[in-house]
Amino acid sequence: MEQKNVSLWSATAPSPLFESLRSGTHVDVAIIGGGITGLTAAVLLKERGKRVAVIEKERIGSGESGNTTAHLTEAIDARYSTIARTFSKEAARLAADASRSSINQIESFVQRLNINCRFKRLPGYLYTEKRSDIAKLKKEAQAATEAGLAVKFIEEIPLPFATRGGVRFESQAQFHPREYLVALAKRIPGDGSFIFENTHVTSIKEGEPCEVESQKGPLTADFVFEATNIPIAGFISLNLKDAAYRSYALGYRVEGEHPEGMFWDTEDPYHYTRWQETDQGTFLIVGGADHKVGKEEDTEGCFERLGEYATEKFGSHPLRYRWSGQIIEPVDGLPYIGGSGKMFASTGYAGQGMTFGTVGAMIVADLITRRTNPWADLFNANRLHARGALKDFIKENVDFPKAIIADRVLSRDVKSKETLDVSRGEGKIIAVDGKKMACYRDDSGRLHAISPVCTHMKCDVHWNGAERTWDCPCHGSRFKTDGAVINGPAKQPLEKFEVIDVDPTLREPSSS
Numbered sequence: 001m002e003q004k005n006v007s008l009w010s011a012t013a014p015s016p017l018f019e020s021l022r023s024g025t026h027v028d029v030a031i032i033g034g035g036i037t038g039l040t041a042a043v044l045l046k047e048r049g050k051r052v053a054v055i056e057k058e059r060i061g062s063g064e065s066g067n068t069t070a071h072l073t074e075a076i077d078a079r080y081s082t083i084a085r086t087f088s089k090e091a092a093r094l095a096a097d098a099s100r101s102s103i104n105q106i107e108s109f110v111q112r113l114n115i116n117c118r119f120k121r122l123p124g125y126l127y128t129e130k131r132s133d134i135a136k137l138k139k140e141a142q143a144a145t146e147a148g149l150a151v152k153f154i155e156e157i158p159l160p161f162a163t164r165g166g167v168r169f170e171s172q173a174q175f176h177p178r179e180y181l182v183a184l185a186k187r188i189p190g191d192g193s194f195i196f197e198n199t200h201v202t203s204i205k206e207g208e209p210c211e212v213e214s215q216k217g218p219l220t221a222d223f224v225f226e227a228t229n230i231p232i233a234g235f236i237s238l239n240l241k242d243a244a245y246r247s248y249a250l251g252y253r254v255e256g257e258h259p260e261g262m263f264w265d266t267e268d269p270y271h272y273t274r275w276q277e278t279d280q281g282t283f284l285i286v287g288g289a290d291h292k293v294g295k296e297e298d299t300e301g302c303f304e305r306l307g308e309y310a311t312e313k314f315g316s317h318p319l320r321y322r323w324s325g326q327i328i329e330p331v332d333g334l335p336y337i338g339g340s341g342k343m344f345a346s347t348g349y350a351g352q353g354m355t356f357g358t359v360g361a362m363i364v365a366d367l368i369t370r371r372t373n374p375w376a377d378l379f380n381a382n383r384l385h386a387r388g389a390l391k392d393f394i395k396e397n398v399d400f401p402k403a404i405i406a407d408r409v410l411s412r413d414v415k416s417k418e419t420l421d422v423s424r425g426e427g428k429i430i431a432v433d434g435k436k437m438a439c440y441r442d443d444s445g446r447l448h449a450i451s452p453v454c455t456h457m458k459c460d461v462h463w464n465g466a467e468r469t470w471d472c473p474c475h476g477s478r479f480k481t482d483g484a485v486i487n488g489p490a491k492q493p494l495e496k497f498e499v500i501d502v503d504p505t506l507r508e509p510s511s512s
């Protein structure tokens with residue numbers, strides 16, 4: 001049996017259905033987004049006596065928190081040696097402290113709320129297969145030690161293939177993220193608090209009270225927390241300081257013994273590996289093949305390349321689940337968390353969104369309840385760029401104007417003769433009577449045509465064949481083939497077109 005594009009987490013842990021928005025509700029804090037950031041903030045705030053409403057456009061845990069691989073680690077993508085250089089040694093110490101505290105926070109919920117999510121402490125290894133990377137890793141071990149972490153450089157990595165050594169991080173953790181999130185979610189409704197699912201927020205107006213508009217009606221709140229992975233209203237500068245990447249994961253059913261640990265290599269893009277017990281048995285999870293959203297034409301090839309890597313390194317096992325999701329890279333390496341007045345946001349977690357999402361929830365809960373927080377200044381969403389970050393800011397945003405120009409030029413070249421020459425399962429941008437359309441033909445032969453112009457800031461979307469979605473290369477918004485928003489910052493769907501399909505042969509059932 002091979003299953004396509006389903007994450008191990010959603011396949012192995014059911015989630016209860018919550019109601020849609022009750023129009024006219026007022027709460028102390030409206031939290032938009034039912035991922036790890038939103039649900040953690042909701043539980044923390046409710047425990048401090050606040051009435052909260054988590055408003056989720058689909059189901060809780062259906063965003064990136066359901067597409068994660070859930071390594072809970074202090075090893076950050078930005079590297080402690082880099083943070084110490086570009087921010088300061090004190091910043092590296094605070095980032096380490098925040099990461100460690102978030103794992104402790106998760107563990108404390110697991111113990112205190114009696115959550116059965118297979119939480120387990122184990123070591124993490126940042127390793128290399130290249131001799132040329134050894135010096136860099138020794139430097140990272142030194143910087144992480146100075147930042148206060150229990151790490152050391154070791155020669156032998158417990159993997160079934162040859163490596164050149166790496167940094168061992170003690171007492172990291174892993175869990176089943178959906179089992180954890182469902183347990184958190186169940187604590188929220190009641191005593192004036194709510195979870196509203198299938199409720200897409202379309203606008204937020206700051207005020208007294210703040211007004212949240214959704215497709216299911218309005219809600220008011222004293223504070224609003226955008227826990228949407230990337231902000232959807234206000235916080236425009238954060239959309240420009242974040243870059244969205246897609247990352248891919250494969251879940252193989254395995255038997256017998258396996259190494260005890262979580263593993264990340266030094267390739268670019270890097271591979272990440274761990275094992276997970278579930279009700280369906282043990283799975284090897286291998287992730288990687290990252291690319292900027294909308295910039296990889298052969299998205300199916302990403303899964304294939306990752307599969308070849310997994311087989312070469314770990315042997316042949318039955319592939320049961322494969323999935324992908326969005327990683328939000330901050331321009332200077334650290335997340336952006338905070339806000340002013342009544343509105344808060346938390347984003348830019350890179351590959352550490354399980355831990356930094358928890359940190360975001362802890363900081364925003366403290367800001368709303370007026371408690372001091374040791375990391376709030378470091379992660380302040382309005383901070384100035386760290387040294388060297390300007391270069392990355394320009395590099396990431398170069399896609400914004402370039403994508404518009406490239407797409408406009410392309411559209412002039414498209415002949416309307418090609419119109420509607422779209423095979424089943426294929427998506428194409430084509431021009432009909434001078435009007436560009438994003439066309440997709442489904443497996444039954446029906447053509448779906450929508451505007452390719454992203455409703456965020458008007459870049460053109462690109463086809464993602466592996467997931468059958470339209471992805472925007474500028475700030476990472478993604479859309480279903482009917483135009484509905486999958487990932488922000490876009491809030492509005494792509495405009496739908498009525499098309500007359502002029503090629504009836506394509507409607508005939510396929511012979512395969």
Ligand SMILES: Cc1cc2nc3c(=O)[nH]c(=O)nc-3n(C[C@H](O)[C@H](O)[C@H](O)COP(=O)(O)OP(=O)(O)OC[C@H]3O[C@@H](n4cnc5c(N)ncnc54)[C@H](O)[C@@H]3O)c2cc1C
Binds near residue numbers: 061353
């Ligand atoms: C393949 C992959 C592997 C990863 N591996 C790791 C890992 O090993 N360790 C780690 O720490 N991190 C990892 N990450 C990153 C981590 O999973 C994410 O950063 C984290 O889950 C983000 O959590 P979140 O709550 O901010 O966002 P999400 O979980 O995406 O939650 C945001 C929610 O907001 C909702 N929403 C958005 N817009 C609206 C709207 N307009 N109205 C209502 N609701 C809305 C979405 O539907 C979504 O459910 C990985 C990510 C991927 C994709």
Ligand code: FES
Binds near residue numbers: 458
């Ligand atoms: S996500 Fe910003 S223009 Fe599309």
